[in-house]
Amino acid sequence: MADLKALYQEQILDHSKNPRNFHKLEPADRTALGRNPLCGDQFTVYLRMEGDRIADVAFEGQGCAISKSSASMMTQAVKGKTEDEAEHLFDRFHDLVMGKEADPDSLGKLAVFQGVSEFPIRVKCASLSWHTLKAALESKGSISME
Amino acid sequence: MVSKTKLLMNVEKIRADFPILSRTVRGKPLVYLDSAATSQKPQAVIDSVSDFYSRYNANVHRAIYELGEEATRAYEGAREKIAQFIHARSPNEVAFTKSTTESINTIAYGWGIKGKLREGDEIVSTVMEHHSNHVPWFFVQDAKGVKMKWVGMSDDGALKMEDYDTMITKRTKVVTVTQCSNVLGTINPVQEIAKRAHEVGAICVVDAAQSVPHMPVDVQKIDCDFLAFSGHKMLGPTGIGVLYGKEERLQEMEPLMGGGEMIREVHLGIAKWNDVPFKFEGGTPNMAGAIGLGVAVDYLNKIGMDNVRQHEVELTEYALDALSDVKGFHGFGLKDASRRGGVISFTLGDVHPHDIASILDVEGIAIRSGHHCAQPLMERLNVPATARASFYVYNTPEEADRLAAGLRKVLDVFA
Numbered sequence: 001m002a003d004l005k006a007l008y009q010e011q012i013l014d015h016s017k018n019p020r021n022f023h024k025l026e027p028a029d030r031t032a033l034g035r036n037p038l039c040g041d042q043f044t045v046y047l048r049m050e051g052d053r054i055a056d057v058a059f060e061g062q063g064c065a066i067s068k069s070s071a072s073m074m075t076q077a078v079k080g081k082t083e084d085e086a087e088h089l090f091d092r093f094h095d096l097v098m099g100k101e102a103d104p105d106s107l108g109k110l111a112v113f114q115g116v117s118e119f120p121i122r123v124k125c126a127s128l129s130w131h132t133l134k135a136a137l138e139s140k141g142s143i144s145m146e
Numbered sequence: 147m148v149s150k151t152k153l154l155m156n157v158e159k160i161r162a163d164f165p166i167l168s169r170t171v172r173g174k175p176l177v178y179l180d181s182a183a184t185s186q187k188p189q190a191v192i193d194s195v196s197d198f199y200s201r202y203n204a205n206v207h208r209a210i211y212e213l214g215e216e217a218t219r220a221y222e223g224a225r226e227k228i229a230q231f232i233h234a235r236s237p238n239e240v241a242f243t244k245s246t247t248e249s250i251n252t253i254a255y256g257w258g259i260k261g262k263l264r265e266g267d268e269i270v271s272t273v274m275e276h277h278s279n280h281v282p283w284f285f286v287q288d289a290k291g292v293k294m295k296w297v298g299m300s301d302d303g304a305l306k307m308e309d310y311d312t313m314i315t316k317r318t319k320v321v322t323v324t325q326c327s328n329v330l331g332t333i334n335p336v337q338e339i340a341k342r343a344h345e346v347g348a349i350c351v352v353d354a355a356q357s358v359p360h361m362p363v364d365v366q367k368i369d370c371d372f373l374a375f376s377g378h379k380m381l382g383p384t385g386i387g388v389l390y391g392k393e394e395r396l397q398e399m400e401p402l403m404g405g406g407e408m409i410r411e412v413h414l415g416i417a418k419w420n421d422v423p424f425k426f427e428g429g430t431p432n433m434a435g436a437i438g439l440g441v442a443v444d445y446l447n448k449i450g451m452d453n454v455r456q457h458e459v460e461l462t463e464y465a466l467d468a469l470s471d472v473k474g475f476h477g478f479g480l481k482d483a484s485r486r487g488g489v490i491s492f493t494l495g496d497v498h499p500h501d502i503a504s505i506l507d508v509e510g511i512a513i514r515s516g517h518h519c520a521q522p523l524m525e526r527l528n529v530p531a532t533a534r535a536s537f538y539v540y541n542t543p544e545e546a547d548r549l550a551a552g553l554r555k556v557l558d559v560f561a
Contacts, residue, residue, distance in 0.1 A: 003508075004505060004508045004559065007504065008501075008505070008559050008560075013559070013560065037517075038516055038517075039498075039499070039500050039515065039516050039517075039530075039531050040516070040517055040524065040530030040531045041500075041530070062530060063498065064498035064499075064500040064501045065497075065498060065501045065560070066500070066501070066504075119504055119507075122500070122504060125500060
């Protein structure tokens with residue numbers, strides 16, 4: 001049976017109520033807007049780059065507890081990482097929420113999103129900010145999760 | 147307030163006819179509160195579909211053998227039942243489509259794009275339409291340079307009827323409106339709106355996807371020119387819908403789809419259309435779906451549409467009362483249950499509707515969350531999304547109580 005506590009872990013609730021790096025970044029080198037038209041969620045991700053390294057990252061927007069906390073924890077996880085490292089982390093995060101990650105704990109704090117895999121419809125919520133990050137890194141401007 | 151025991155209908159007896167209602171979801175008995183999205187099916191409907199394929203599957207109107215006769219009789223029998231159900235003058239006024247969406251697209255194309263509409267003409271719609279009664283008219287707007295106007299809504303969810311005074315003019319050619327909002331449940335005075343449309347020579351199109359399943363609907367009394375609804379929201383199978391049109395309207399309208407069945411004769415480069423309603427049924431139709439919908443109509447008739455309506459009014463009243471005790475509950479729409487359908491859209495404090503739906507899901511409770519295919523209405527309400535519970539003949543006051551208890555659990559999680 002799917003466990004509610006597995007989905008709404010303490011850290012997820014904390015980050016949804018008190019999101020970190022939740023502001024506009026000015027000036028930002030790259031930004032992207034990510035939307036999930038199904039639920040109206042939308043986030044803007046701002047990046048400040050030093051070479052190919054993410055020197056600073058922040059986000060703004062609105063969404064459910066899963067999408068907001070995921071965005072918050074994403075900013076913490078990728079700050080200081082190179083583009084390649086961030087994209088690699090996204091791949092592993094995606095595996096995690098899809099239930100395909102063999103060693104969730106190796107993802108550190110992000111492991112709390114493991115419970116999302118029991119609620120497949122919420123995978124888009126958890127990964128919205130990551131897709132938006134990727135679009136910002138690739139300077140795509142905006143993405144839509146259909 | 148209605149007490150639990152005073153419900154008019156024997157709901158337990160009805161529930162026994164719906165096999166899905168006895169299953170569990172995530173270890174809990176299913177509480178299905180999403181009938182506005184799609185209804186569950188009674189065994190009789192499920193059996194009728196299976197029976198068609200098991201005993202008399204053949205192509206209607208074509209096959210010159212007994213099976214084909216039987217299939218055609220059942221298919222046309224379903225059309226007759228549906229015509230009677232909505233009080234059409236004749237079965238010729240009922241065309242089968244795949245859905246409300248296809249029905250409205252057929253009208254917008256056949257009467258709008260291929261029809262008499264000219265640049266400078268106007269279409270009057272409302273802000274509370276489902277996307278399926280918005281977007282087909284946008285096609286007409288873009289193709290013909292027709293102007294669209296949208297009647298507004300008061301904060302409590304009623305159409306601003308006074309907007310019709312200024313918006314309906316001699317340029318108005320189409321007035322389209324939902325009979326019952328899929329988000330707010332508001333029941334709109336379609337008879338009055340049709341009258342206003344006719345005063346200037348415009349036609350009136352009614353989206354009845356949320357009304358025909360839930361209340362008595364009489365197309366002659368409404369006097370609308372077109373009316374559209376879906377089978378799957380009224381205990382019938384998916385993939386079958388109805389386009390009602392006054393016979394003269396259907397006659398003057400071009401078909402959306404060309405193909406088999408819809409033609410009288412075809413020569414190279416030229417074709418003549420079949421009679422109404424067959425000219426709107428290009429291709430082999432959803433025969434099992436139509437027959438299943440006929441059985442769903444039988445089922446609803448057995449209960450009686452007045453009783454269906456009364457049950458939902460009582461249940462909505464009961465649920466609104468039970469839910470109003472939940473801290474942070476904010477219900478949208480009219481307070482008076484007699485003016486709305488069995489649909490309750492709500493928010494709960496600052497908890498996102500998706501989180502509400504996920505937590506209720508773990509309790510075995512199925513509700514909808516999101517924009518309900520009504521983004522312009524969400525913009526009007528100034529919310530990105532709402533949660534929505536909707537009722538039908540098989541729902542009980544106990545389920546409304548379980549919803550209220552589930553919402554308290556949501557609050558616990560986010561406390």
